[in-house]
Amino acid sequence: MDNGVSSYLRFLNGDNDSFVELVKEYGDGLILFLNSIIRDIHIAEEAANDTLMKLYIKKPQFKSEYSFKTWLYTIGRNVALNYLKKLKRHKYTPLEDFSYFSDNIDLESEYIQDEENLLIHQCIKALNKDYAQVLFLIYFENLSHTEVAKVMNKSQRQITQLLYCAKEALKVEMGRRGNNGQI
Missing domain, CATH: 1.10.10.10 (Winged helix-like DNA-binding domain superfamily/Winged helix DNA-binding domain)
Structure with missing residues (x-):
């Protein structure tokens, strides 16, 4: 997939199906990376979705100085740091503390x-x-x-x-x- 660049460039040129390719290719890894920052898989999923929505809506130009993954993860890291700032301002209880809310599917276990x-x-x-x-x-x-x-x-x-x-x-x-x- 040319490290995501070709799919992203096709997306910028109007091919929305290529964005689906990006989500499939990089979504799970992005979530797990953001989880290493946020330390809550559910919020990491939200942050990953926000990162991808940023790409989808704002359509920033790709800077080819680094790989697509590096560029995407840099954007994701900034989103995750913003989430952490918000969490510090508000009292937060992780969803894992409420076992009856937890999903039957654990993304980490599937990925690993x-x-x-x-x-x-x-x-x-x-x-x-x-x-x-x-x-x-x-x-x-x-x-x-x-x-x-x-x-x-x-x-x-x-x-x-x-x-x-x-x-x-x-x-x-x-x-x-x-x-x-x-x-």
């Missing part, structure tokens, strides 16, 4: 099929937000250090240091969970 990846994702979720973001973007979304720096609004040196610290923290968390038998 095998147990080892599920354990890794759960350990990553336990880390601080910057660690979770850098690990997710590099290892699950396969973005380069340069692209991650752009998405996270940091320098490449900061990303290198952050990645090192994140991997160390992940080792500790996985060891802790492995020893306790928690998944």
